Amino acid sequence: MPISPNQGSTGGGQTVTITGTNLGGATAVHFGTKLATITANTATSVTVTSPSGAGVVGVTVTTPGGTSNPLSFYYVGAPFKSTLSPATGVTAGGDTVTITGTGLSTATSVAFGANSATPTVVNDGTITVTVPAGAAAGPVGVSVTTAGGTNNGLTYTYVDAPTIATVSPTSGPTSGGTAVTITGTGFTTAQSVTFGGVAAPFSVISDTTITATTPPGAAGAVDVVVTTTGGSATAVGGFTYAAGPGI
Structure with a gap:
């Protein structure tokens, strides 16, 4: 008699549905010493709450x-979440x-705001999940649903990918040291600025402005890349290293 x-x-x-034989006219279903509420009953099944x-x-x-003979039913406590990483x-x-x-071993769903994803259970203490797309940039609540219930309490922040509008000035000496202002959007969480793949020291002035100092580079045009927690933006050939004069 399966359950x-x-x-x-x-x-x-x-x-819960219990299936078997001669179940018609069921008068009681007990979970241990407690009565369950019968919601449907046929000769081969009983459905209860x-x-x-x-x-x-x-x-x-x-x-x-x-x-009937007893079947085992396992009560599962509600999940408890302690950390979420990364949080953006x-x-x-x-x-x-x-x-x-x-x-977390019975986790079936993780909701990020209004959107849900199916997690991978690593063990009772750990799950991984691929974040679904968000409706807009900003924080959303994260909830985990298991056989024991649903637990809320963590926050995930969606971040828009950055964009680059201008790089000024657009050229400087191969020796580096040129102070450059980059304008665009989504710069608040900037993690790096590179010129031709070489990291440059930078400062975030605002969400729309970054200042950086060019590192040394070979003569020619190079890409300028700003990387944030929201992704990367590239100004293709955005800065040109100019060779110094030779006599």
């Missing part, structure tokens, strides 16, 4: 013909986030 599902929240409320409980309990069906990412989604806590 499905065989686990549910300690708070009860789980829809589980009562609250804890641990492992025996489930029995009573009909005019007697009481691109609005387009796609980043992999690790969530740690307890009671």
